[in-house]
Amino acid sequence: MTGLAIAVTLALAVSVIADSKKTLAGLKKGAKMFLNILPALLTVLILVSVFLYAMPAPILTVWLGKGTGWAGVFSAALLGSISLIPGFIAFPLGAILVRSGVSYQVIAVFITTLMMVGILTLPLEAKYFGWKVSILRNTLSFFGALLIGLLMGIFL
Amino acid sequence: MKNKITATLKQYGFLILFGIFILLSYLLPFAAGIAIGKNFFMFFLEMAAILPLMFILIGLFEVWVPRENIIRHLGPEAGAMSILWVVLLAMLQAGPLYAAFPVAALLWKKGCSVRNVFIYLGAFSTLKIPMLAFEIGFLGLKFSLLRALFSLPVFVGIGYLLAWHLRNKSFAVKEPG
Numbered sequence: 001m002t003g004l005a006i007a008v009t010l011a012l013a014v015s016v017i018a019d020s021k022k023t024l025a026g027l028k029k030g031a032k033m034f035l036n037i038l039p040a041l042l043t044v045l046i047l048v049s050v051f052l053y054a055m056p057a058p059i060l061t062v063w064l065g066k067g068t069g070w071a072g073v074f075s076a077a078l079l080g081s082i083s084l085i086p087g088f089i090a091f092p093l094g095a096i097l098v099r100s101g102v103s104y105q106v107i108a109v110f111i112t113t114l115m116m117v118g119i120l121t122l123p124l125e126a127k128y129f130g131w132k133v134s135i136l137r138n139t140l141s142f143f144g145a146l147l148i149g150l151l152m153g154i155f156l
Numbered sequence: 157m158k159n160k161i162t163a164t165l166k167q168y169g170f171l172i173l174f175g176i177f178i179l180l181s182y183l184l185p186f187a188a189g190i191a192i193g194k195n196f197f198m199f200f201l202e203m204a205a206i207l208p209l210m211f212i213l214i215g216l217f218e219v220w221v222p223r224e225n226i227i228r229h230l231g232p233e234a235g236a237m238s239i240l241w242v243v244l245l246a247m248l249q250a251g252p253l254y255a256a257f258p259v260a261a262l263l264w265k266k267g268c269s270v271r272n273v274f275i276y277l278g279a280f281s282t283l284k285i286p287m288l289a290f291e292i293g294f295l296g297l298k299f300s301l302l303r304a305l306f307s308l309p310v311f312v313g314i315g316y317l318l319a320w321h322l323r324n325k326s327f328a329v330k331e332p333g
Contacts, residue, residue, distance in 0.1 A: 003286065004250050008209045015216050022219050030215025033258055034208065036333025039167040041254065045203065046174050049195035053188065086202055086252065087287045091294035098295070108303065111295075115281045116311075121254050127332040128257045133322070137274065140317060141281075144310040151306050156299065 037127070044124050048084045051120060055083070057093055064110060065102050076106045077146055080113030081138075084120050105153025112145035206251040214262050227267035234269065239312060242272045246279035250287070256280040264329035271319035273329060278311020 015023040060083070064076055085093070094107050117138050118125065125134040178196070181189020230238045242263075249256070259280075260273050268276075283304055291300045 004206065004209050008212050011213060011216055015220065023216070026215035026217075026219035027212065028215070029218050030211040030213075033214060033331060033333070034211040036331070037258065039171065040332065041203065041207075042171050042200075044254065045196060045199045046171070048199055049192050052195045053192045084252070086199075087290050091291050095294040104299070107295075108299070111291075112282075112303065112307070115253075116278070116307075118253055124254050125257060128261050128329055130327075130330070133318070133327065136321070137277070137314070137318060140314045141278075141311075144314055148303065148306040148310055152299070152302050155302055 037124075040124050040127055044121055047120050051082065052085070055079075057085075057089060061093065061096060061100070064097055064106060065100055072103070072106045073109050073146075073149070076110040077113045077142065077149070080110040080145070081117040081142055082119045083114055084118060085114060090114055103153065104156035105149060108152040108156070109146060109149030112148045113142065116141040116145045202252065206255055210249075210251065210255050211258065214258055217262060221266065223266050226263065230263065230268040230272045232269040234272075238269070238272055239275055239315075242268070242276040243279040243283065243308075246276050247283050247285050249280060249284055251284075253277070253281050258331075261329045261331050265331070269319065270322055270327060271315045273315075274318045275312055275315035278307070278314055282307040282311060 012023070015026070060079060063079065064072070066072075090111065094111055097107050097110075098104070119138065122131075122134055122138065125137075128134075129137065174196075178189060178193040180186065181193060228234065229241055246256070249259075256277055260276055263276060264270075264273050288300055288304065291303075
């Protein structure tokens with residue numbers, strides 16, 4: 001994040017020195033795009049907040065920890081696909097699961113689906129790619145993530 | 157003018173209702189509402205820390221990078237090297253997946269191929285360097301390396317599949333609004 005802030009500051013400085021009019025036009029375009037997507041974005045954040053309340057990290061841990069074999073993999077895939085948990089919560093959660101004896105396969109499936117599939121963010125994705133393509137991308141990613149997780153279970 | 161106000165109300169109506177709900181939750185107090193409000197605040201902070209910066213970069217990219225360059229390096233005729241370029245571009249970024257959508261829309265507008273747009277999304281979701289660093293810290297180098305290694309062919313494959321599926325369709329990445 002600090003890296004991003006530094007990069008943006010540098011880019012802005014270079015841009016202003018090179019052509020301040022062009023810079024202003026670019027900033028205006030960026031701001032307009034941001035404001036256009038803001039209502040949809042905030043709505044998705046509300047959905048995610050309600051979901052995280054209904055399914056907080058300790059409960060997730062219990063659910064993921066209980067499942068064994070295929071049922072465990074399947075529930076991990078489902079939970080990972082629906083949840084939108086930022087990395088700073090998901091990875092420590094994964095570490096806790098490892099220590100409490102949950103199989104690497106289940107953890108890997110949860111992490112990969114969490115990254116690649118976003119059911120709660122579908123309304124936002126559809127605004128850019130359309131519903132059909134968004135659903136298709138998420139479906140393909142779901143099976144892809146499942147495959148990655150299962151492969152990791154073999155190697156870890 | 158009146159139409160504009162109704163349009164804005166329609167866009168933000170749900171958000172205003174949510175705001176009132178959270179406010180009432182604090183006044184009553186209503187524990188579930190307060191907890192949801194706290195969650196929202198956490199996600200809002202994550203969003204507010206990254207997205208405005210991303211949109212500054214997107215705006216600058218929009219005015220400075222000529223369409224011809226993107227077509228040459230990332231377009232439909234650009235060959236296998238273009239995969240490496242989009243993956244590297246995605247790896248340098250940070251933030252949740254929804255931050256990648258506007259960048260994907262911009263790349264598309266500038267002439268990036270369908271395949272590369274989806275490879276960009278795949279690399280963004282699985283190979284961002286800031287996220288990898290965090291992952292290695294908590295789950296170890298072996299876990300993260302294996303996951304990255306298996307992810308690469310999977311999302312490149314998804315890019316090819318989606319491009320093949322959409323080859324004769326009038327697909328476009330839209331900019332909302």
